[in-house]
Amino acid sequence: MNKAEAISSQLITELQSLGLRLEDAESGIGVRRGGAGPSDHKAVTIGGKTIMVPIATAGAINSPFVADHPDTQGGSVIRLNGKNIASIAFPRQPRFYGLQTADGVPYSHIATLHAADVLATTVLQSCIRYSNRKKSCQFCAIGQSLDAGRTILRKTPEQLAEVARAAVELDGVKHMVITTGTPNLTDRGAAILCESALAVKAAVDLPIQGQCEPPDDDVWFKRMKAAGIDSLGMHLEAVTPEVRNRIMPGKAGVPLERYMDAFDAAVSVFGRGEVSTYILAGLGDTVEAILSVSKQLIDKGVYPFVVPFIPITGTPLAHYPSPDPRFMQDILQPLGAMLKQAGLRSADMKAGCAKCGACSALSSYEA
Template sequence: MAERSGSEASSPPLSGEQLGRFLTDLQVQGVVDPAVAGNPGRRGGAGPSDHRALTIAGTTVMVPVYNAASQDSPFQLVEAADGAVALQDRAGGAASAVQPPPLPRFYDLSTAEGIPYSAIALLHGRDVLATTLLQTCIRFRDRSQSCQFCAIEQSLEDGRTVVRKTPQQVAEVAEAAVRLDGVRQLVMTTGTPNSDDRGARLMAETAAAVKARVALPIQGQCEPPEDPSWYARMKQAGIDSLGMHLEVVEPQVRRRILPGKSELTLERYYEAFAQAVAVFGRGQVSTYLLAGLGDSAEALIACSARLIDLGVYPFVVPFVPIAGTPLQHHPAPSTDFMVQVYGAVGRLLAASDIRAERMAAGCAKCGACSALSLFETAAS
């Protein structure tokens, strides 16, 4: 679920769905941010790119601040003379107190080779450590085949990360992040390598190294490996939950948005999900669904229902256009569209035995990139 802390915000109390709608509005429209305080966010790369973390009404969310859409947002961050930060309606509406998380202390450290810890892993939200083990992908260089929203190599080209993080480097940073900043979970993703394991080997090797140094729940994220024995091998190595991401679901949308990856059919994914759930358990496997790229609400809801039946958490997230990608000018979905999908999927989750908060680790447990958990809780 989205992270909560009762002391940071002075915004008027909102119900779960009211807060969910407001945070959705921020995530689809973005926020004008003059980088007034705290963590300045991140550009490019994998995961929630062109975002920064903000705590609003006790809930930490990732909001777009660097993409083109956010520059026209009706919301902006302002800083008072005493350093307090507020979210303000640019039309002159009331301001709400927000708290940007402070820069983590582990960012001040470097490896013995002189690599900054922040080039190996980053803080997402308030207490989630995230790393991309392999910052390249077999499809990325050919934009006719790559996922059209992907910016995985941008941070590499900008010199803000390294092409491959070794298991020892990730373990070193994870130990420091837990000790210095109270990190509670690790999310590991990867660009897809040119191997049949689809990155599962990297996940297993790195998880084993991390667990040897620190007891930290881990989610691994990769495409379905050819050999299903990799699920057990990842689990045995220390991965507690697994993410395999569909992103979009209707065949014509998959061909347009995921020209290379769409060769892995939905049925292949459903088969892989069933195999993974048999190893990790119901509710410990998840998938991203990016709403707003052409899938109808009905298709997203129907897919979510099937996933839940399989034991998979459908982590529905609004599409956010990232600067420098083929979809940088693609519109984000409307708040009404997101609320329609969130409400229906939240009710499906509430009627099931799957909950975001019950996941050992992962994006759905963090919840900062989506308001789904608020609708799930409201429906419960």
């Protein structure tokens, strides 16, 4: 890694852990709250790469990084201790946000633009566990955007196809993430992903990543692939039993062993490097535990997408701190080397969060 790359990896890691303070909170910059992936994030383009940076979190208020009010083109400057350190740009609102379906549903309530070129949707905006906040994943905000009227409960296959086509044609999106709340303890969302992917693929040629818990029957992997899902995410979130039980008491009922078996079965269908998992660093798992599980995953051909935990306003973990940048570097540096050695590259994936890479500095450590 040369010096310039090292600096930018470090800056991305620090920004994602510490957040960015906006000089003018009323600047009209939209912040994504709730929904797929870590939220209360804002897309920021820095050095040609678009990353998600926490802006609306409790921690970001105390960040040493401050952004100037964006100019009319969305351009701005990050300052640290009064010195300008990087030019940034806040991406413009996508054109497809200006459209709505024939029955009046805004396209932005059906799917949203993530980072620079990813269309993302939470096809089912509810989860069997969410009604009991003691049992649900403590970081999750799946019900919040629904309660706030920013999305709809169930996106139909027809709606998804319509929005996907528009997002490709008007905004040039390159791939799509379809995630879902868990509707049952059998297929765990795989069936909904299948019907969604089928409809999208019939409308537009767009690589799709599906995201769900491991279904009860491995036959679903073949069904998802046949429906047009190119890449699959099954998200561990945390890797040690104590942390899993504390942070996601319901989902921890699916043991790590089941995830590991499901990863093997999924890789045999989707291929090496097309199956991934999200791991939230900073919730209690040690550096060693995350690296050890990541090594097992890489050996299976699974990409461990390790991201810093960012608390979401309104969730039980709203005031839980994000991990220290040093902690993230201690994971991402050796993990990047492991990925490189194994020949697993985020850029080679067809679709999904690890390909997008905006929620973690990990891809910058693969080089």
